Amino acid sequence: QQQVKQSPQSLIVQKGGISIINCAYENTAFDYFPWYQQFPGKGPALLIAIRPDVSEKKEGRFTISFNKSAKQFSLHIMDSQPGDSATYFCAASMRSGNTPLVFGKGTRLSVIA
């Protein structure tokens, strides 16, 4: 029940295309859903996050879509660029208490020209 399932494991997208990464969770107590971006040899960086009271959040080319009834959320990267090539992790947590984030296993995105 604590798992967050992330797919696909790897993704290749043409430059200018849309990258879509999906995550699903089971614990309905989760109420915070962040995405992290990690470049090789670096620590993950918080990219964007959403709370379940909204269905979508957009920051620049990055959008999170959230479906509470399906217990799923996804990251869309519009106009994907080679510089977006990185590993992306979704996560889930509860805003109350000090419970650590539960991470998905990651998606390696390659944007090719």
Add this chain to the structure above:
Amino acid sequence: SQTIHQWPATLVQPVGSPLSLECTVEGTSNPNLYWYRQAAGRGLQLLFYSVGIGQISSEVPQNLSASRPQDRQFILSSKKLLLSDSGFYLCAWSSKGIPYEQYFGPGTRLTVT
């Protein structure tokens, strides 16, 4: 602003040798602190987390241990390294006010030979 430091950045150690990795956070007080391990091309495995000095929660039983001797210092140790301890070790912090927003350090690349 807050800054998280990890050292060393890279480390090569023989099997059976001891280990000490250090993490410090600046610009905040009483943070939650976390140690993660990331095997090559794999996801983020939570090893330990701490909500205060001397308070350590272990997520995975193994030959590693963690200590928090000071408010903003988190140390990962081992008495005898195994080959399987190789990986990328990441420290992260979050504030008590927003415990679900985790920020990662730059990481330590450990190779056990």
